[in-house]
Amino acid sequence: MIKEFKLNYFEAGLVSTCSSLAYCGLQYPIGYLADRFGRKNVIVFGQLWSAVICFLLLLVGDFGRLLILLLLLGVGNGMHFIPSAALISDCYPPAKRGKALSIYFSAQAISLIAAPVFAVPLGESYNWRVPFAAIGVFEVFVALLFFVVVKEPPREQSTQNAARGNPINRRNLRVGVVSHLTGYVFATTNFVPTFLSLKFALDLYTAGVLYSTLSMALIASSWSTLSSFVILRFKPKRAIILSEVLAFVSTAAMALASSVSAMVGVLVIQGIMRSIMVPAILNYVTMVTRPETRATEMGFINTLWVLGSVIGPSMIGLLTDALGFELTFIAVSITPLASVLLTMTLTQND
Numbered sequence: 202m203i204k205e206f207k208l209n210y211f212e213a214g215l216v217s218t219c220s221s222l223a224y225c226g227l228q229y230p231i232g233y234l235a236d237r238f239g240r241k242n243v244i245v246f247g248q249l250w251s252a253v254i255c256f257l258l259l260l261v262g263d264f265g266r267l268l269i270l271l272l273l274l275g276v277g278n279g280m281h282f283i284p285s286a287a288l289i290s291d292c293y294p295p296a297k298r299g300k301a302l303s304i305y306f307s308a309q310a311i312s313l314i315a316a317p318v319f320a321v322p323l324g325e326s327y328n329w330r331v332p333f334a335a336i337g338v339f340e341v342f343v344a345l346l347f348f349v350v351v352k353e354p355p356r357e358q359s360t361q362n363a364a365r366g367n368p369i370n371r372r373n374l375r376v377g378v379v380s381h382l383t384g385y386v387f388a389t390t391n392f393v394p395t396f397l398s399l400k401f402a403l404d405l406y407t408a409g410v411l412y413s414t415l416s417m418a419l420i421a422s423s424w425s426t427l428s429s430f431v432i433l434r435f436k437p438k439r440a441i442i443l444s445e446v447l448a449f450v451s452t453a454a455m456a457l458a459s460s461v462s463a464m465v466g467v468l469v470i471q472g473i474m475r476s477i478m479v480p481a482i483l484n485y486v487t488m489v490t491r492p493e494t495r496a497t498e499m500g501f502i503n504t505l506w507v508l509g510s511v512i513g514p515s516m517i518g519l520l521t522d523a524l525g526f527e528l529t530f531i532a533v534s535i536t537p538l539a540s541v542l543l544t545m546t547l548t549q550n551d
Contacts (some may be wrong), residue, residue: 211515211519213514213518215268215347215518216267219268219271219272220271220274222511223272223275223280224507225504225507225508225511226504227275227279227416228307228500229500231283231284232284232496232498233500235284235496236494236496236498240285240288241284241288241351241353243284244280244281244284246280246290247280247281247284248277248341248343248344248347249340250273251274251336251337251346251540252275252336252338252340252341252344254273254319255279255340256333256337258330258333258334259334274443276512283496283499283500283503286496287496287499290354291354291492296433296454298484298487299428299480299481300428300429300432302391302432302479302483303422303428303476303480304424305431305480306475311420318409318413319332319335320335321336325405328392332367334375337545354416372489375546376502376547377502378506379540379543379544380502381505381508381509382509382539383445383448383506383509383518383536383537383540384507384509384513385512385513385517386448386534386536386537387510387513388509388512388514388517388533389452391517392517392518392526393415393455394408394412395408396455396530397412400526401461401464406463411464411465412468414472415468415469416472417472418470418472418473418476419476424478427475431443431477432477432481437481438485438545438547440477441481443536444474444475445540445541446541447473447474447477449469449534449538449541450477451468451470452471452531452534453530453531453534453536454467455467456528456529456531483508486498486499486502502540513533517533
Protein backbone atom coordinates (compact mmCIF):
# COMPACT_ATOMS: atom_id res chain seq x y z
CA MET A 202 0.00 0.00 0.00
CA ILE A 203 2.82 2.40 0.89
CA LYS A 204 4.64 1.56 -2.35
CA GLU A 205 1.59 1.73 -4.61
CA PHE A 206 0.37 5.11 -3.36
CA LYS A 207 3.86 6.45 -2.53
CA LEU A 208 2.96 7.30 1.08
CA ASN A 209 5.20 8.91 3.68
CA TYR A 210 4.99 7.95 7.38
CA PHE A 211 2.37 10.60 8.07
CA GLU A 212 0.13 9.37 5.24
CA ALA A 213 0.67 5.77 6.35
CA GLY A 214 -0.47 6.76 9.82
CA LEU A 215 -3.47 8.52 8.27
CA VAL A 216 -4.52 5.21 6.69
CA SER A 217 -4.88 3.68 10.15
CA THR A 218 -6.35 6.87 11.61
CA CYS A 219 -9.07 7.01 8.96
CA SER A 220 -10.43 3.58 9.87
CA SER A 221 -10.14 4.26 13.59
CA LEU A 222 -11.92 7.61 13.22
CA ALA A 223 -15.25 5.98 12.41
CA TYR A 224 -14.61 3.32 15.05
CA CYS A 225 -14.04 6.02 17.65
CA GLY A 226 -16.99 8.20 16.76
CA LEU A 227 -19.49 5.34 16.85
CA GLN A 228 -18.61 3.63 20.13
CA TYR A 229 -21.17 5.53 22.19
CA PRO A 230 -24.12 5.04 19.75
CA ILE A 231 -23.07 1.43 19.12
CA GLY A 232 -23.11 0.81 22.87
CA TYR A 233 -26.60 2.30 23.00
CA LEU A 234 -27.76 0.10 20.11
CA ALA A 235 -26.30 -2.97 21.82
CA ASP A 236 -28.25 -2.14 24.99
CA ARG A 237 -31.39 -1.35 23.02
CA PHE A 238 -31.49 -4.10 20.36
CA GLY A 239 -29.17 -6.76 21.77
CA ARG A 240 -25.42 -7.35 21.67
CA LYS A 241 -25.63 -10.32 19.29
CA ASN A 242 -27.60 -8.50 16.57
CA VAL A 243 -25.16 -5.57 16.48
CA ILE A 244 -22.13 -7.90 16.30
CA VAL A 245 -23.49 -9.94 13.39
CA PHE A 246 -24.51 -6.85 11.41
CA GLY A 247 -21.07 -5.32 11.93
CA GLN A 248 -19.29 -8.43 10.68
CA LEU A 249 -21.35 -8.52 7.48
CA TRP A 250 -20.80 -4.78 6.94
CA SER A 251 -17.02 -5.23 7.28
CA ALA A 252 -17.07 -8.13 4.80
CA VAL A 253 -18.75 -5.99 2.14
CA ILE A 254 -16.17 -3.21 2.57
CA CYS A 255 -13.28 -5.70 2.36
CA PHE A 256 -14.61 -6.88 -1.01
CA LEU A 257 -14.97 -3.29 -2.23
CA LEU A 258 -11.31 -2.64 -1.40
CA LEU A 259 -10.45 -4.94 -4.30
CA LEU A 260 -11.65 -2.19 -6.65
CA VAL A 261 -10.01 0.89 -5.11
CA GLY A 262 -7.59 2.71 -7.40
CA ASP A 263 -6.56 5.92 -5.66
CA PHE A 264 -5.63 7.14 -2.20
CA GLY A 265 -8.78 9.23 -1.69
CA ARG A 266 -11.18 6.34 -2.32
CA LEU A 267 -8.99 4.13 -0.15
CA LEU A 268 -9.47 6.48 2.80
CA ILE A 269 -13.24 6.55 2.27
CA LEU A 270 -13.49 2.76 2.25
CA LEU A 271 -11.28 2.47 5.31
CA LEU A 272 -13.55 4.96 7.05
CA LEU A 273 -16.52 2.71 6.22
CA LEU A 274 -14.54 -0.34 7.34
CA GLY A 275 -14.11 1.34 10.71
CA VAL A 276 -17.91 1.54 10.99
CA GLY A 277 -18.17 -2.25 10.76
CA ASN A 278 -15.22 -2.89 13.03
CA GLY A 279 -16.73 -0.54 15.60
CA MET A 280 -19.73 -2.84 16.03
CA HIS A 281 -17.70 -5.63 17.58
CA PHE A 282 -15.59 -4.74 20.60
CA ILE A 283 -18.05 -3.07 23.02
CA PRO A 284 -21.05 -5.33 22.30
CA SER A 285 -18.81 -8.38 22.72
CA ALA A 286 -17.28 -7.12 25.97
CA ALA A 287 -20.76 -6.35 27.32
CA LEU A 288 -22.02 -9.77 26.23
CA ILE A 289 -19.17 -11.52 28.02
CA SER A 290 -19.76 -9.40 31.13
CA ASP A 291 -23.43 -10.43 31.06
CA CYS A 292 -22.54 -14.13 30.81
CA TYR A 293 -19.91 -14.53 33.56
CA PRO A 294 -20.00 -13.95 37.33
CA PRO A 295 -17.36 -11.68 38.93
CA ALA A 296 -15.07 -14.58 39.92
CA LYS A 297 -14.74 -15.71 36.28
CA ARG A 298 -15.23 -12.41 34.46
CA GLY A 299 -11.59 -11.27 34.53
CA LYS A 300 -10.40 -14.53 32.96
CA ALA A 301 -13.16 -14.41 30.32
CA LEU A 302 -12.38 -10.81 29.37
CA SER A 303 -8.65 -11.61 29.18
CA ILE A 304 -9.26 -14.54 26.85
CA TYR A 305 -11.58 -12.42 24.71
CA PHE A 306 -9.02 -9.64 24.41
CA SER A 307 -6.29 -12.18 23.61
CA ALA A 308 -8.32 -13.31 20.59
CA GLN A 309 -7.46 -9.97 18.98
CA ALA A 310 -3.80 -10.83 19.38
CA ILE A 311 -4.32 -13.87 17.17
CA SER A 312 -5.00 -11.47 14.31
CA LEU A 313 -1.68 -9.74 15.03
CA ILE A 314 0.02 -13.12 14.63
CA ALA A 315 -2.00 -14.06 11.56
CA ALA A 316 -1.33 -10.73 9.83
CA PRO A 317 2.45 -11.08 9.40
CA VAL A 318 2.37 -14.87 8.99
CA PHE A 319 -0.40 -15.02 6.38
CA ALA A 320 -1.29 -11.53 5.17
CA VAL A 321 2.26 -10.32 4.44
CA PRO A 322 3.13 -13.29 2.16
CA LEU A 323 -0.21 -12.87 0.37
CA GLY A 324 0.41 -9.17 -0.04
CA GLU A 325 3.97 -9.67 -1.27
CA SER A 326 2.98 -12.48 -3.67
CA TYR A 327 -0.02 -10.66 -5.11
CA ASN A 328 -0.87 -7.21 -3.71
CA TRP A 329 -2.23 -5.66 -0.53
CA ARG A 330 -5.85 -6.15 -1.65
CA VAL A 331 -5.80 -9.96 -1.51
CA PRO A 332 -5.55 -10.20 2.31
CA PHE A 333 -8.62 -7.95 2.59
CA ALA A 334 -10.57 -10.26 0.28
CA ALA A 335 -9.58 -13.26 2.40
CA ILE A 336 -10.70 -11.42 5.54
CA GLY A 337 -14.04 -10.62 3.88
CA VAL A 338 -14.73 -14.29 3.20
CA PHE A 339 -13.80 -15.16 6.80
CA GLU A 340 -16.06 -12.37 8.15
CA VAL A 341 -19.09 -13.83 6.36
CA PHE A 342 -18.39 -17.30 7.74
CA VAL A 343 -17.90 -16.05 11.30
CA ALA A 344 -21.05 -13.89 11.17
CA LEU A 345 -23.19 -16.85 10.18
CA LEU A 346 -21.57 -19.12 12.77
CA PHE A 347 -21.96 -16.52 15.51
CA PHE A 348 -25.64 -15.99 14.65
CA VAL A 349 -26.40 -19.72 14.86
CA VAL A 350 -24.28 -20.71 17.87
CA VAL A 351 -24.23 -17.79 20.33
CA LYS A 352 -27.17 -17.29 22.67
CA GLU A 353 -27.58 -13.94 24.41
CA PRO A 354 -28.63 -14.25 28.07
CA PRO A 355 -31.52 -12.17 29.41
CA ARG A 356 -30.58 -9.05 31.31
CA GLU A 357 -32.08 -7.67 34.49
CA GLN A 358 -34.32 -5.23 32.62
CA SER A 359 -35.81 -5.30 29.15
CA THR A 360 -34.02 -3.66 26.26
CA GLN A 361 -36.85 -1.11 26.13
CA ASN A 362 -35.50 0.32 29.39
CA ALA A 363 -31.89 0.18 28.26
CA ALA A 364 -29.43 3.05 28.01
CA ARG A 365 -31.53 5.56 29.94
CA GLY A 366 -28.74 6.30 32.37
CA ASN A 367 -26.24 9.08 31.85
CA PRO A 368 -22.85 7.54 30.92
CA ILE A 369 -21.09 10.91 30.89
CA ASN A 370 -20.38 11.17 34.60
CA ARG A 371 -17.29 12.02 36.61
CA ARG A 372 -16.26 8.41 37.16
CA ASN A 373 -16.57 7.39 33.53
CA LEU A 374 -14.82 10.55 32.39
CA ARG A 375 -11.78 9.80 34.58
CA VAL A 376 -11.60 6.20 33.41
CA GLY A 377 -12.04 7.36 29.82
CA VAL A 378 -9.13 9.79 30.05
CA VAL A 379 -6.96 7.04 31.54
CA SER A 380 -7.90 4.86 28.59
CA HIS A 381 -7.22 7.72 26.17
CA LEU A 382 -3.68 8.27 27.45
CA THR A 383 -2.80 4.58 27.24
CA GLY A 384 -4.25 4.45 23.73
CA TYR A 385 -1.14 6.20 22.42
CA VAL A 386 0.97 3.21 23.47
CA PHE A 387 -1.32 0.87 21.52
CA ALA A 388 -1.01 3.19 18.49
CA THR A 389 2.68 2.27 18.19
CA THR A 390 1.53 -1.12 16.87
CA ASN A 391 1.28 0.33 13.35
CA PHE A 392 4.96 1.22 13.23
CA VAL A 393 6.79 -1.43 15.27
CA PRO A 394 7.34 -3.96 12.41
CA THR A 395 8.82 -1.21 10.21
CA PHE A 396 10.94 -0.01 13.16
CA LEU A 397 12.27 -3.53 13.77
CA SER A 398 13.04 -3.96 10.08
CA LEU A 399 15.08 -0.74 9.95
CA LYS A 400 16.77 -1.07 13.35
CA PHE A 401 18.00 -4.64 12.91
CA ALA A 402 18.20 -4.80 9.08
CA LEU A 403 15.45 -7.41 8.83
CA ASP A 404 13.11 -8.06 5.93
CA LEU A 405 9.50 -7.13 6.60
CA TYR A 406 8.35 -10.75 6.98
CA THR A 407 11.00 -11.54 9.61
CA ALA A 408 10.26 -8.30 11.44
CA GLY A 409 6.57 -9.20 11.46
CA VAL A 410 7.28 -12.64 12.88
CA LEU A 411 9.49 -11.06 15.56
CA TYR A 412 6.73 -8.63 16.44
CA SER A 413 4.39 -11.59 16.86
CA THR A 414 6.29 -12.27 20.10
CA LEU A 415 4.14 -9.55 21.66
CA SER A 416 0.93 -11.28 20.61
CA MET A 417 2.14 -14.68 21.75
CA ALA A 418 3.03 -13.25 25.16
CA LEU A 419 -0.40 -11.61 25.35
CA ILE A 420 -2.12 -14.90 24.51
CA ALA A 421 -0.01 -16.93 26.95
CA SER A 422 -0.63 -14.43 29.75
CA SER A 423 -4.37 -14.34 29.03
CA TRP A 424 -4.93 -18.08 28.78
CA SER A 425 -2.72 -18.88 31.74
CA THR A 426 -3.41 -17.62 35.26
CA LEU A 427 -1.15 -14.56 35.05
CA SER A 428 -3.46 -11.79 33.81
CA SER A 429 -6.55 -13.22 35.49
CA PHE A 430 -4.61 -13.50 38.78
CA VAL A 431 -3.66 -9.82 38.62
CA ILE A 432 -7.20 -8.75 37.69
CA LEU A 433 -8.93 -10.97 40.27
CA ARG A 434 -6.53 -10.71 43.22
CA PHE A 435 -5.56 -7.06 42.91
CA LYS A 436 -8.10 -4.30 43.29
CA PRO A 437 -9.04 -2.87 39.87
CA LYS A 438 -7.18 0.35 40.63
CA ARG A 439 -3.91 -1.48 41.37
CA ALA A 440 -4.25 -3.74 38.35
CA ILE A 441 -4.67 -0.73 36.07
CA ILE A 442 -1.68 1.06 37.65
CA LEU A 443 0.51 -2.04 37.23
CA SER A 444 -0.37 -2.23 33.54
CA GLU A 445 0.40 1.49 33.12
CA VAL A 446 3.85 1.06 34.67
CA LEU A 447 4.54 -1.89 32.37
CA ALA A 448 3.42 0.25 29.42
CA PHE A 449 5.93 2.96 30.34
CA VAL A 450 8.81 0.51 30.84
CA SER A 451 8.21 -1.54 27.70
CA THR A 452 7.63 1.41 25.35
CA ALA A 453 10.77 3.24 26.51
CA ALA A 454 12.81 0.02 26.44
CA MET A 455 11.70 -0.64 22.88
CA ALA A 456 13.60 2.46 21.79
CA LEU A 457 16.68 1.52 23.82
CA ALA A 458 16.99 -2.20 23.01
CA SER A 459 20.29 -2.85 21.26
CA SER A 460 19.84 -6.46 20.15
CA VAL A 461 17.17 -8.77 18.80
CA SER A 462 17.20 -10.86 21.99
CA ALA A 463 16.68 -7.75 24.13
CA MET A 464 13.82 -6.68 21.87
CA VAL A 465 12.16 -10.07 22.32
CA GLY A 466 12.18 -9.52 26.10
CA VAL A 467 10.70 -6.04 25.65
CA LEU A 468 7.94 -7.37 23.40
CA VAL A 469 7.10 -10.05 25.98
CA ILE A 470 6.66 -7.35 28.66
CA GLN A 471 4.52 -5.33 26.27
CA GLY A 472 2.34 -8.37 25.59
CA ILE A 473 1.84 -9.05 29.31
CA MET A 474 0.94 -5.39 29.82
CA ARG A 475 -1.72 -5.52 27.13
CA SER A 476 -3.18 -8.74 28.54
CA ILE A 477 -3.79 -6.92 31.83
CA MET A 478 -4.65 -3.32 30.90
CA VAL A 479 -7.80 -3.55 28.78
CA PRO A 480 -9.42 -6.45 30.71
CA ALA A 481 -8.67 -4.64 34.00
CA ILE A 482 -10.38 -1.48 32.77
CA LEU A 483 -13.34 -3.45 31.41
CA ASN A 484 -13.62 -5.39 34.65
CA TYR A 485 -13.70 -2.14 36.62
CA VAL A 486 -16.40 -0.69 34.36
CA THR A 487 -18.44 -3.89 34.67
CA MET A 488 -18.28 -3.70 38.46
CA VAL A 489 -19.64 -0.14 38.61
CA THR A 490 -22.31 -0.25 35.88
CA ARG A 491 -25.75 -1.77 35.55
CA PRO A 492 -26.39 -4.54 32.96
CA GLU A 493 -29.09 -2.55 31.16
CA THR A 494 -26.75 0.40 30.49
CA ARG A 495 -23.41 -1.40 30.52
CA ALA A 496 -22.68 -1.31 26.78
CA THR A 497 -23.58 2.38 26.55
CA GLU A 498 -21.18 3.28 29.38
CA MET A 499 -18.47 1.03 27.96
CA GLY A 500 -19.01 2.73 24.61
CA PHE A 501 -18.46 6.20 26.07
CA ILE A 502 -15.25 5.13 27.84
CA ASN A 503 -13.97 3.24 24.81
CA THR A 504 -14.60 6.33 22.65
CA LEU A 505 -11.92 8.16 24.61
CA TRP A 506 -9.56 5.17 24.45
CA VAL A 507 -9.93 4.84 20.69
CA LEU A 508 -9.49 8.60 20.32
CA GLY A 509 -5.93 8.07 21.55
CA SER A 510 -5.52 5.32 18.98
CA VAL A 511 -7.04 7.55 16.28
CA ILE A 512 -4.80 10.53 16.98
CA GLY A 513 -1.85 8.33 17.80
CA PRO A 514 -0.82 6.96 14.37
CA SER A 515 -0.80 10.39 12.74
CA MET A 516 1.06 11.97 15.67
CA ILE A 517 3.55 9.13 15.79
CA GLY A 518 4.00 9.41 12.04
CA LEU A 519 4.71 13.14 12.30
CA LEU A 520 7.13 12.63 15.19
CA THR A 521 8.85 9.78 13.37
CA ASP A 522 9.35 11.88 10.24
CA ALA A 523 10.89 14.62 12.41
CA LEU A 524 12.73 12.73 15.18
CA GLY A 525 13.10 9.09 14.17
CA PHE A 526 11.61 6.02 15.82
CA GLU A 527 13.72 5.92 18.99
CA LEU A 528 12.92 9.42 20.23
CA THR A 529 9.29 9.00 19.23
CA PHE A 530 8.85 5.85 21.33
CA ILE A 531 10.49 7.55 24.31
CA ALA A 532 8.05 10.46 23.95
CA VAL A 533 5.08 8.09 23.75
CA SER A 534 6.21 6.28 26.91
CA ILE A 535 5.41 9.42 28.92
CA THR A 536 1.64 9.06 28.35
CA PRO A 537 1.12 6.01 30.61
CA LEU A 538 2.96 7.85 33.40
CA ALA A 539 0.41 10.63 33.12
CA SER A 540 -2.41 8.07 33.26
CA VAL A 541 -0.95 6.63 36.49
CA LEU A 542 -1.45 9.98 38.20
CA LEU A 543 -5.09 10.07 37.12
CA THR A 544 -5.72 6.45 38.10
CA MET A 545 -4.45 7.23 41.58
CA THR A 546 -7.31 9.73 41.98
CA LEU A 547 -9.80 6.86 41.92
CA THR A 548 -11.00 5.97 45.40
CA GLN A 549 -9.53 2.92 47.11
CA ASN A 550 -12.86 1.14 46.80
CA ASP A 551 -13.10 1.65 43.02
